[in-house]
Amino acid sequence: MKKLSAAMLSMVLAGSMLLTGCGGNNTNAQAGADTGAAEGGTLRMGTNAAFPPYEFMDENNQVAGIDAEIAAAIADKLGMELQITDMAFDSLIPALQSDTIDIVLAGMTVTEERAESVDFTDSYSTGVQVIIVPEGSPITTPDDLAGKTIGVQSGTTGDIYCTGDYGQENVKQFENGAMAVAALANGQVDCVVIDNEPAKAFVAANEGLVILDTEYITEDYAAAVNKGNTELLDKVNAAMAALKEDGTIDAIVGKYITAA
Ligand code: GLN
Secondary structure, eight states: OHHHHHHHHHHHHTTOBOOOOSTTOEEEEEOOSTTOOOTTOEEEEEEOSEETTTEEEOTTSOEESHHHHHHHHHHHHHTOEEEEEEOOGGGHHHHHHTTSOSEEOSSOBOOTTGGGTEEEEEEEEEEEEEEEEETTOSOOSGGGGTTSOEEEETTSHHHHHHHHHHOGGGEEEESSHHHHHHHHHTTSSSEEEEEHHHHHHHHHHSTTEEEOSSOOEEEEEEEEEETTOHHHHHHHHHHHHHHHHTTHHHHHHHHHOOOO
């Protein structure tokens, strides 16, 4: 892992960062192959870098985190150069479909509905939808969410499930998880439903909020490619299998997430 970070850092120092400046998207090229040569071409990854520890902006304004490192390891295996673009979570699938990006790694949950428009790789991690409330909240279980104002990140499974279970009128959508949590801290919503790992990061950064000790839904995270792009799907699955086998994926996850 040291090698990866050093490689990323040297790319930053080499001034490889690229800002597109359009549509608020932020693209950065990161080390893929050690040679720096892109014989295998460029792997254009899309993500939403407001989902720590899977993806976040580091102090150099580069996308860092579990997904960025896994993607860098995959690109390395495939001899490709990795380029990461940050965008809204609900723009990711459209970006795949319009061939703006080749792959999504964004803590994206495998769902049947999404699988109608994209092809998912094998899963590389799991997530749990949890409920964040202010300390002392009357909400103590998912049943208590009925009739409450629930903050979610637009287009995520938390949004989809809460809208289905508790009604659109009770769900307030935010552009990202941090904004949903800020609204909770300000009393604009009664709770936030979001994935457990970002929830931990957001609660750690905000006084007076707690994660309920009750799981809402458990999910599998996978990378996604455009529907029918079996060539890339097969290559990524093969690279991922090798990276699971040799312990690379566990090591990357373990660097950011310590077992509870
Ligand atoms: N796992 C959730 C989903 O796929 C949230 C992902 C995210 O916000 N990056 O909808």
